[in-house]
Amino acid sequence: MAETKGKNTGRSLLHALFSLILPGLGQIILGEIQRGIILMSSIVSMGLIFIWRIELAGRHEPNFLDAFHKSLELKPVFISLVIIGLIAIWILNALDAYLHTKKGRRGGFNIFFLVIVVFFILGWEISEINPYKMITKAPEALTPLSRVLWPWKAAIAHKMETVSARAAVLSPCGENPPGRPKEVPGKPYIYVEPTCGELSKLDKNNKIIEGTTLTVFGKNFKPNSEVNLWWIDPIGNEFRLRQRGEYVVTKTDSQGNFKIKIIMPYRLMPPSAEGKQIHHVEARQQTPTGAVVINDPLKLTISRMIETIFMGMMATIFGIFFAIPISFLAARNLMSGSWITLTIYYMTRTVLNIVRSIEPLIWALIAVVWVGLGPFAGIIALSFHSVAALGKLYSEAIESIDPGPIEAIQATGATHLQTIMYAVVPQMIPPFVSFSIYRWDINVRMSTVIGLVGGGGIGFLLVQYIRLLDYRAAGIAVWFIALTVAMLDYVSAEIRRRFV
Amino acid sequence: MLVVENLSKTYEDGTRALRNVSFEVKDGEFLVIIGLSGSGKSTLLRCINRLIEPTEGRILWDGEDVTAADSAHLREIRRKIGMIFQHFNLVKRSSVLKNVLAGRLGYTNPIWSIINRFPTEDIELAYEALRQVGIEEKADKRADELSGGQQQRVGIARALVQDPKMILADEPVASLDPVLAHSILGYLEKMNQERKITVLCSLHYLDLVQKYATSVIGLRDGQVVYRGTREDIRRMTDREFKDIYGEEAERVSAGTLTGGRENG
Ligand SMILES: Nc1ncnc2c1ncn2[C@@H]1O[C@H](COP(=O)(O)OP(=O)(O)O)[C@@H](O)[C@H]1O
Ligand SMILES: [Mg+2]
Numbered sequence: 001m002a003e004t005k006g007k008n009t010g011r012s013l014l015h016a017l018f019s020l021i022l023p024g025l026g027q028i029i030l031g032e033i034q035r036g037i038i039l040m041s042s043i044v045s046m047g048l049i050f051i052w053r054i055e056l057a058g059r060h061e062p063n064f065l066d067a068f069h070k071s072l073e074l075k076p077v078f079i080s081l082v083i084i085g086l087i088a089i090w091i092l093n094a095l096d097a098y099l100h101t102k103k104g105r106r107g108g109f110n111i112f113f114l115v116i117v118v119f120f121i122l123g124w125e126i127s128e129i130n131p132y133k134m135i136t137k138a139p140e141a142l143t144p145l146s147r148v149l150w151p152w153k154a155a156i157a158h159k160m161e162t163v164s165a166r167a168a169v170l171s172p173c174g175e176n177p178p179g180r181p182k183e184v185p186g187k188p189y190i191y192v193e194p195t196c197g198e199l200s201k202l203d204k205n206n207k208i209i210e211g212t213t214l215t216v217f218g219k220n221f222k223p224n225s226e227v228n229l230w231w232i233d234p235i236g237n238e239f240r241l242r243q244r245g246e247y248v249v250t251k252t253d254s255q256g257n258f259k260i261k262i263i264m265p266y267r268l269m270p271p272s273a274e275g276k277q278i279h280h281v282e283a284r285q286q287t288p289t290g291a292v293v294i295n296d297p298l299k300l301t302i303s304r305m306i307e308t309i310f311m312g313m314m315a316t317i318f319g320i321f322f323a324i325p326i327s328f329l330a331a332r333n334l335m336s337g338s339w340i341t342l343t344i345y346y347m348t349r350t351v352l353n354i355v356r357s358i359e360p361l362i363w364a365l366i367a368v369v370w371v372g373l374g375p376f377a378g379i380i381a382l383s384f385h386s387v388a389a390l391g392k393l394y395s396e397a398i399e400s401i402d403p404g405p406i407e408a409i410q411a412t413g414a415t416h417l418q419t420i421m422y423a424v425v426p427q428m429i430p431p432f433v434s435f436s437i438y439r440w441d442i443n444v445r446m447s448t449v450i451g452l453v454g455g456g457g458i459g460f461l462l463v464q465y466i467r468l469l470d471y472r473a474a475g476i477a478v479w480f481i482a483l484t485v486a487m488l489d490y491v492s493a494e495i496r497r498r499f500v
Numbered sequence: 501m502l503v504v505e506n507l508s509k510t511y512e513d514g515t516r517a518l519r520n521v522s523f524e525v526k527d528g529e530f531l532v533i534i535g536l537s538g539s540g541k542s543t544l545l546r547c548i549n550r551l552i553e554p555t556e557g558r559i560l561w562d563g564e565d566v567t568a569a570d571s572a573h574l575r576e577i578r579r580k581i582g583m584i585f586q587h588f589n590l591v592k593r594s595s596v597l598k599n600v601l602a603g604r605l606g607y608t609n610p611i612w613s614i615i616n617r618f619p620t621e622d623i624e625l626a627y628e629a630l631r632q633v634g635i636e637e638k639a640d641k642r643a644d645e646l647s648g649g650q651q652q653r654v655g656i657a658r659a660l661v662q663d664p665k666m667i668l669a670d671e672p673v674a675s676l677d678p679v680l681a682h683s684i685l686g687y688l689e690k691m692n693q694e695r696k697i698t699v700l701c702s703l704h705y706l707d708l709v710q711k712y713a714t715s716v717i718g719l720r721d722g723q724v725v726y727r728g729t730r731e732d733i734r735r736m737t738d739r740e741f742k743d744i745y746g747e748e749a750e751r752v753s754a755g756t757l758t759g760g761r762e763n764g
Contacts, residue, residue: 404589407551408655412662413579413606421614422602426591 008102016098023090026097035100039093042115043086049122050082078125085118144471151475155298158288163188163221166232166282169214170196171264174276190218190283199279200266211264218283223256225285232280233267241265252285297473300461305480307375308457309488312444315379319386319443320436326352326387327394334398348391356388360446364455378455382443390439397431434496441492448481501526502548502666502698507557509543509722517543518722521557525700525715527665530692532709533702534726534744535719541702544719545668548700549581550574561666579606582659582697584688586671588651592644596635596654599643600626603661622661629657633687649680656687667691669701673708681705685712706741710734718744 019026024040027033051064057074058067072079092111165188168178173196180191197212221227229241229248241248241262250260262281269277328334330352335345363381371377405423414422451459458477465474502525509518517540525531533541546552548559550566559566566577582603590599604622605613612618618626630636633653638646643654652672659667669688673681689712691697703709709716716733718726726744728736 402589402592404585404587405591407546408583408585408589408658409591409602409605411549411551411578411581411583411668412603412658413575413577414602415575415605415610418605418610418613422594422598422605423591426594430593 012098012101015101016094019097020090020094023093026094027100030097030101032100039096039111039115042119043089043093046082046086046089046115046118046122049126050086053122053125054079075125078121081121082118085114085121089114089118144469147471148475148478151297151472151479154470154472155295155476157293157295159291159293160286161289162284162286164282164284165190165218166280167192167216168195169264169279169281171199171211171277171279173197178278186220188218188220188283188285190216190281192216192281197264199264202266208266211266213261213263214281215259215261216281216283217257217259218252219255219257221252221256221258221283221285222287223252223254225252225287226250227252227258228284228286229260229262230282230284231265231267232282233269234277234279238282239265258283297465297470297476301458301473301476301480304451304458304461304477305484308447308451308459309444309484311375311378311382311447311455311457312440315382315386315443315447316436316440318379318383319390319439320432322383322387323390323394324432326391327398330391330395331398332395333401352388352391355384356392358385360385360450361453364450364453368454373454373456373460375456378447378450378457381450381455382447385446386439386443389442390435393435394428394432397428397435401427430499433499437492437495441488444488445485448485501560501562502700503558503560504544504548505558505560507544507547507559508555509540509547509552510555516722518547518554521719521722521724523717523724523727525698527698528692528696530689530699530701530712530714532713532716533700533719534704534709534716534741535702539719540722541719542670543722545583545670545700545702548668549578549583551583575606579662580665582662582664582667584652584655584659584667584669584672586674588648588655588675590643590651590654590658592642594643595639596630596641596643596646597623597626597639599654600629600639600657600661603629603658606662625661626657629660630654632660633657648676649683652676652680652684653687656684656691660691664697666698666700669699671702671704674704678705681708682711688712706736706738709741710736720744 015026015030017026018029019039022040023043024036024038027036027039029036054068054071055064057071058069061067061070068079089111092114096111165181167181167190169192170177173194177194177196179195181189183189192214194212194214197214200211201209203209216229218227227250229250230238231241232238242265243263248260248262250258252258264279267279326348329344329348332345335341360381363384364378367377367380371380401424405427406419409419409423447455447457448459448462451457451461452463454460458481462474462477462481465471465477504521504523507518507521508516510516521540521544533544535541543552547554548561548566550569554567557567561577564577566574569577591602598616601618601622604618604625608618608622627636627639630639633656635646635650635653635657638650638654643651646654655672667688672688673684676684685701685708688699688701692699701712703712710733713733714730716726716728717724718728
């Protein structure tokens, strides 16, 4: 008795030693092969992943030791937690082998919990999880979020009316500087003083040497409103005046008059325009007229939404058209007659399953290369997927046909064609209609996604707005997608309810 | 007169559903076929109008060889044989009227019937048939909106518009409760007696057999094991019935028969 016990302890220690040398080895030797393999592969993969993360953090370091120091410096918590975890698992794994030999299967503890914890820590670091950033940067997300959620400010605009007046400036000064412009009573009017001067220049160090300061006097503008100032060079280029980085803006007084000082701007003139040139200052005032116009994002969204709905419809129609004949080939009850038809059945089924398992997004990528960007590519992608999906559903509908009515109609002396029309078709129409409508619904939803990769429709527009960071316009598109999908969902459910 | 000679049916999987079955049915008879489930009753009835092709043997009906008929001839024969099924076999989503009109398909111009056009006389016939089974007002309902008993009456109406000389009924009341069973068999009996339509009907219940049959054959394992006249059956005891039919045979309790009436 004592001897067997001693022997047992000896074997336990031996297995523990094996596991200490190579984790899981002891368990494999003592017969718990699965446990051993899982432990071994977990620890090996943890170690490899850990080394990869260290190399990555210290990738500019010459050797692994320096890389380790660097990564410890950068991510002390991560590195130490994983090391502690790995050592703990290593030791526990030896203990596990010991206890399992000594006490049989029931003994021991769950080492795998620790394994999962270490994988969690690794995962946390690899996927760059950062709750701190998430909370501190939350305010930055609010602006785009609020714009996406309530984008309607960008949907409509008030029509603007621009009033302006200009005055000539000679540069550089010379004989016959231009006089004040003629005044038309009641019309906006400006003049500058003086009417000639030097433009700003760049010195050798590209530093600005400011040009002459002009004073602009304006009258007959809309009272108490903003006025923008523009510079028009002799070639006709117009640009808004900036003074030390800021746009020059002023406001009219209650009489509609204003006065503002401006510095003549820097303009690079082509060599042919050397010499004395006439420039212009222009004061512009934009005021809403009260008329409302629909903005481009809204117009575009509506037109693209219509495009999307039709894309879905066309893809569904093409899908139905090809799926019906194919579905007969994929219906087991029709094809089990001979080995030839059965082979066709299996081949059709296989092809359908393959086509169906390829996401429409992938089909879209292929179609974009094939026929170029635009709705046609999207229709091709959706049609392929629809044929496969509908083909399967239709064939299942055919398979589940009740043979009773067929028998009954045959028994009346009906011909083949009559039997099909009276016993088969009435049974097929409801599921066919139901599946097809449902498919249309799915296709419209999918065509928004397919637009993202260039398949036309509203998704295409949405991705452009997102790239331009135009959150309001994107918001309009998102709203329309949501509304259309909800509406279609309702309509298709309603039609299906009536038919089935 | 229907003559079945040495009829055998072996299914593709090797099941021998009928073995050397021979019998005769005189015009105007009400022949009841009894037998355990799986004994070959359905197969036999379907061989007569060749919904199932017999493997061997001959079927002669009014001197015509049904087994030798080509497809056009077979359709002509079929349209004179109405058929009624245990599960009614109606096209569930079609209207009652359309289901009944289907009984006229053997007579109509195939082209017209494809686009759902039937001659006015046929439509008249269909209404008349529905009137006879008492559900004229259900003509525009969808078939699956009707109760089981009503659906079987549609089945009978469909057979009626065929203007049949013979009716094959495969357990027509097996899915119905006993009261409805008598109502349905009553229609068959009326057709049998008033129009001299030959009826071949498989049945479960001894008292139904005793009440309606003018002759009986019993099947077991695809073979005819019993032949009896009206009088033979009347004298038959439950014990004898169970010998042929098996222990699962039942008598419809008399109490339920006088009890309620069918609703609707
Ligand atoms: N289509 C078929 N293929 C193979 N065996 C069949 C088929 N139909 C019926 N059978 C078999 O033939 C035998 C007779 O069946 P059936 O005529 O339906 O009997 P019943 O109507 O008396 O219950 C049964 O053993 C049944 O399993
Ligand atoms: Mg049967």
